[in-house]
Every structure is written in C-alpha cells, then in structure tokens.
Amino acid sequence: MKALSVQNLHKSYNGFEAVKGISFDIEEGGFFGFLGPNGAGKTTTINCIIGLANFQQGSVNVFGKDNLKDFREVRKLIGTSPQDYNFDPYLSAIDVLTYQAGYYGIRKRDALPRAEELLKQFKLERKLDVDFRKLSGGMKRRLTLARALVHNPKILILDEPTAGVDVELRHEIHAYLKKLNKQGITILLTSHYLDEVEKLCNHICIIDNGSIIANESTKSLLKRLDDGHTEIITNKASKKVDIEHVEFNKNKIIVWNRGKRNLKQVFSHIQQQNIGVLDIKNVNDSLEEIFLRLTKK
Amino acid sequence: MSLNWIGLWTIIKREQVRTIKIINQVIWPPIISSILYILIFGFSIGRNIEIQQVSYFAFLIPGLIMMNIIMSSYEESSSSLFLGKFINYIQELLIAPLSAAEIVIGFTIGSLIRSFVIANLILLVFLFFIDISFHSIPLYLFFIFFTSLLFASIGIIVALWAEKFDNLAILNTFFITPLLFLGGVFHSIRLLPVTFQKLSLFNPLFYMIDGFRYSILGISDVNPFWSSLIVVVLAITAFWYALFLFKRGYKLKV
Numbered sequence: 001m002k003a004l005s006v007q008n009l010h011k012s013y014n015g016f017e018a019v020k021g022i023s024f025d026i027e028e029g030g031f032f033g034f035l036g037p038n039g040a041g042k043t044t045t046i047n048c049i050i051g052l053a054n055f056q057q058g059s060v061n062v063f064g065k066d067n068l069k070d071f072r073e074v075r076k077l078i079g080t081s082p083q084d085y086n087f088d089p090y091l092s093a094i095d096v097l098t099y100q101a102g103y104y105g106i107r108k109r110d111a112l113p114r115a116e117e118l119l120k121q122f123k124l125e126r127k128l129d130v131d132f133r134k135l136s137g138g139m140k141r142r143l144t145l146a147r148a149l150v151h152n153p154k155i156l157i158l159d160e161p162t163a164g165v166d167v168e169l170r171h172e173i174h175a176y177l178k179k180l181n182k183q184g185i186t187i188l189l190t191s192h193y194l195d196e197v198e199k200l201c202n203h204i205c206i207i208d209n210g211s212i213i214a215n216e217s218t219k220s221l222l223k224r225l226d227d228g229h230t231e232i233i234t235n236k237a238s239k240k241v242d243i244e245h246v247e248f249n250k251n252k253i254i255v256w257n258r259g260k261r262n263l264k265q266v267f268s269h270i271q272q273q274n275i276g277v278l279d280i281k282n283v284n285d286s287l288e289e290i291f292l293r294l295t296k297k
Numbered sequence: 298m299s300l301n302w303i304g305l306w307t308i309i310k311r312e313q314v315r316t317i318k319i320i321n322q323v324i325w326p327p328i329i330s331s332i333l334y335i336l337i338f339g340f341s342i343g344r345n346i347e348i349q350q351v352s353y354f355a356f357l358i359p360g361l362i363m364m365n366i367i368m369s370s371y372e373e374s375s376s377s378l379f380l381g382k383f384i385n386y387i388q389e390l391l392i393a394p395l396s397a398a399e400i401v402i403g404f405t406i407g408s409l410i411r412s413f414v415i416a417n418l419i420l421l422v423f424l425f426f427i428d429i430s431f432h433s434i435p436l437y438l439f440f441i442f443f444t445s446l447l448f449a450s451i452g453i454i455v456a457l458w459a460e461k462f463d464n465l466a467i468l469n470t471f472f473i474t475p476l477l478f479l480g481g482v483f484h485s486i487r488l489l490p491v492t493f494q495k496l497s498l499f500n501p502l503f504y505m506i507d508g509f510r511y512s513i514l515g516i517s518d519v520n521p522f523w524s525s526l527i528v529v530v531l532a533i534t535a536f537w538y539a540l541f542l543f544k545r546g547y548k549l550k551v
Contacts, residue, residue, distance in 0.1 A: 013551055044551065047551060051392050053550050054546055054550055072301065080392055082385075084385060086385035086388055088386045088389065089380070090314055090318050099307055099310075100389060104393055104394060
C-alpha cells in the first residue's frame, strides 16, 4: 500500500512557482530520502503534505486519504520533526509531549506513559520537568523526535533530524530511525548529510528547481548514475594513446566506468612498454558526487 | 463533522498555563492599577461627587472593570498568538488534527477566561470598599462575554497581521486607550458639551462601558438595548473575520 502519494503538486507564491507539478509515491515501510539543494522546493513540498502550505493544484494522499478532505485522519498518521526547534516556551519537556498528544486528541492520562517511555528512549528521563530552553542542542533535537512520535504516527517526516548534533548522537539517531523503520514506520527524510541518506534510505527522490530530477531506489540510482572509474598505478609513466574514456596522467591511468570495455586495450598498451602495474583500484561515486552532478546548474 | 474536544481543551489549558507563568505581567498589574485609580479618583478627588444619584466611587467601578476586560482580552489573544508565530510553535497546532475554528475558539476562550478572572478579582477587591447590589447579573456576564469575544477576536486579527511585537501596540496605543478614556470610564457623557456627547456616540467602546455600568448600577447614558446590540454585532463580526483569516492561513501558511 502507498503510505504517501503526491500527484501533480503545484505550488506558487508571489508569482514564483516553487513546485512545478511533481509526483512521487512512498510505499508503506519505505525509507525515502527527499533531497534537493536549498530553494529547490523540498520544504514547500513537505509543507503542502503536512498542512503548512496551501497548494493550487494536485493531490496529497496518505494511506489513501486526501490530506485536505480527511485532514484529521491524515494528520494523525503523520509525525513531523522540523529542522528548527519550535517548542512552546511555557512548557517543560514532559509537557511538550503531553500537550502535543492533546492536540492530537489523546488525553493526558493516556499520553503520559507513552511520553515517559519516549523520554526514556531518548535519554531525557532526567529532564522531565526541565524547561526546554535549558536543554542542550542535542537534547532539543531528541525532544523534537520524541514529540513527532508521541501520537504513534505511521509516517515520520524528518527535516534535517541530525542537523547540529555531534557524531555520537547522529549514530544513535540513525540506529533509532532504522529500528523504527524495521517496526513498519514509513520515513521521509531530508538531509544535507548525503552519506546519511545513502546509508539509511532505500529510495531517493531528488528535486531541483521545483521539479523531480531523479526518483528511484538508492541502489539503482547509484548504479545508474555512478560515474566511477578504475585507477591503474604503474611503476613508470606510460606513453599517451588515444583510447576512448581513458586518461593517461604520468604514473596513473584512469579508465572511466563507461570505458571499461577498453581495459584490455589499456593493459596491452602498458605491456608493450614493459611497464609494471603497482596497484589497481575501483573508485565509485558517492551519492554526494551524483547529487552535485545532477543539481549542477 | 466531529470536533477535536481534547485538542480544543488542550489549547485552552495551555493558555491558562501561560497566564499563570506570567501572572506578574498579566493578572496583578490591572488589579493594582484599578485600586490606585479608585484611591486617587474615587476616594480623594471624587469623594463629594455624585453622578446620576450614585457616588463617583461606585460610578468608576464598572468603567475600570470594563477597561481591564478590554485590555486583557486583547493582550491575551494578540500576544499569545503572535509569540506562537514569532517562534513558530503555532506550527504545532497548524499540523495537528485541529480545524481553524477549534484553534481560534481555543485562543478566544483563553482570553475570555483571563478577562473574566480579572474582572471578578477587581470587583472582589472593590467589594471590600463599597456595597454594590447588582442590577442584573446575566447582563453583567453578557457584557463580559461579548466584549471579551470582540477584543479577543481583534487580538487574533492583529496578531495575524503583525510582523513584529511593536505592531501589536499600535491598536492599543492609538485606538483602544484613547477610545476607552473618551468612552466614559471616568465620566458620564451627559457631563460633556452637546457636540462631544454626539461624538461619543460614534465611539463603540462607550456602549460597552455604558451597558456594563447599567448591568451593575442600573444607570446608563443610552438605552442598554442599543449597547447590547452593538457589542453583539461587533463581537460576532470580529470573530467571523478572525476565523476567516485563520482559515485562509493569512500570514500563517505560505
């Protein structure tokens, strides 16, 4: 079943078309990376999904329910963790969670055990009654995630969930998100840490200038757009010869993946010159390199 | 369509938590300033003055209470909503399964409770000094309710429009305060020259003060029916407009 289906979404404001008719689906249980450079339209798209932006055309369905007509059901299914901390300044950590649950129609007595469990999971159990302003950056980030989960959503929308946290916490959050995903929660993740997206997401959608420029499984995207190469290190410089997709650079010969069929020709060329091979290695593109190539203006 | 009662109750509760946390800013100042007004104008200057057969002290009480109802209901909704916009926690409500009507009603009830509490605390303090027999308790509650509704709604409208905290003060400084002082808090418009009496009739706050005074003391400058009608029409119009803007997501949604 489709957990989220965005179809032909158009959003303009002040005469600027921020989202130009994009469509994508997320299957239930998917871990979906939603990427794009700053100003590409990803936050606007997320805002249209969660109800923070009015869109002019298109539809957003969550588990088959329209996010405008059935807004109450849809919003109960979604948990959102925004990039910026937007806590109510008058509430303590535990109140942040129980009030949030209240807004989702859950009584305090029913929300309290879940809130306490989440604070424990996020190692905030000693900060129950602490004013959120007195929490460290990492604690605030964990509280943001706990708040997104307090009403037991089926989809999590995470906007830069590891922004501004140290490496240790980042790894902890990764592990927790993987665990949640294994439990069946569908996750839409935006992040500027592309290694994070590559590591966590099984599907990637890249948006640029309001349009989708890639939307496929992480594996196939990396395979399809990988522009890696094979590096051959020799004991002396080879004479240059014109072979397609091959570069001779002193003691290093680069054979681009698209020219791999020419490897045999390269080896016979260096053999003819009695040149020894010291090392051969494959260099693959990271998601970051693919992303930069795709979104290069 | 089902209502998110728990969500609505949570907003109301949250508004009360906010009021309690800033009690020194919002509850004690109006009570203390009202006592000071009474001490200065009621006990000293106005000791020997009577208006429409009531002592000036008694005459002042409804005006001072109404002044604080207006101020507190406006300040509660405007500052709470604007702060929500300013630090973005309003997004918690906007993405929750709450309708625009539930959010607006939540903020409005928050304001109504605050102004009701302030009005009655001030009245309680005054009852230590003077014996008042209420002319009409239902009318007293009616004026508190509709005046608070009107100014809570105006507070929401201004908070939606405002870009900075300074904008919230515009209405207070240039409209509410002058209209309050000219609207009969401290005087009966019958004491004014005819031209000013006629001008006072264009001041909507005059009807709230005058009608409220009638509910407590049974005296008024105009027929309380017209005061009641005007406050109801204005309150419903302002509430409808606040709801309309909130539904559209005016300055809330991109």
